[in-house]
Ligand SMILES: Nc1ncnc2c1ncn2[C@@H]1O[C@H](COP(=O)(O)OP(=O)(O)OP(=O)(O)O)[C@@H](O)[C@H]1O
């Protein structure tokens with residue numbers, strides 16, 4: 343309890359390109375809220391993804407799709423801060439800001455196994471490990487369930503493995519399916535599929 347008597351806020355952070363958001367992201371959000379008992383879950387679309395080779399779809403579309411995709415998770419709120427920041431989006435900057443904004447909050451960084459594997463290459467990795475509990479969901483074709491990631495072997499107490507059935511779904515596959523005129527409703531949900539169609543996203547120019 344804080345001095346004011348209010349319980350410490352448990353704040354989850356689910357960042358991503360969300361280009362587009364898909365049903366594995368939604369499943370991850372739901373699992374994280376339930377298993378981490380989150381008071382709030384910040385959905386944070388990336389501004390400039392320094393680590394991705396492609397140019398992302400303009401932020402206004404990814405923010406709008408994220409609003410639609412996570413609408414049914416009451417604890418989720420889309421947080422535009424990284425899309426408003428200039429320069430590369432570094433998670434450590436976001437964690438520092440949230441730490442200052444939600445005093446005393448306990449922060450949970452939610453990532454898939456691919457990013458957990460890459461964590462040692464993230465900007466300010468050491469400070470990230472000190473700022474948040476790293477909560478990892480397995481992904482098919484990652485190096486296997488219960489992999490001990492490089493960062494985890496050094497700081498095992500900072501990691502938590504989320505229980506989620508591995509879902510073979512990626513935004514890359516969805517962009518590719520849209521570009522060949524396939525219906526992606528079953529992969530992204532109705533509202534996001536309608537948004538993609540209405541705004542002609544991911545079609546071959
Ligand atoms: N199928 C999945 N299972 C578990 N975690 C996932 C899955 N897809 C994405 N994530 C995680 O969600 C976060 C945001 O992912 P992102 O928006 O980059 O989606 P993506 O499907 O990996 O996109 P892309 O194919 O464009 O790289 C990352 O931490 C990623 O590891």
Ligand SMILES: O=C(O)c1ccc[n+]([C@@H]2O[C@H](COP(=O)([O-])O)[C@@H](O)[C@H]2O)c1
Nearest residue numbers: 357358359388393431432433434464465
């Ligand atoms: O801060 C970094 O150096 C860093 C490096 C790689 C990824 N991230 C963040 O990890 C989250 C998931 O990344 P991605 O590539 O799976 O969309 C997203 O919020 C990225 O900004 C952050």
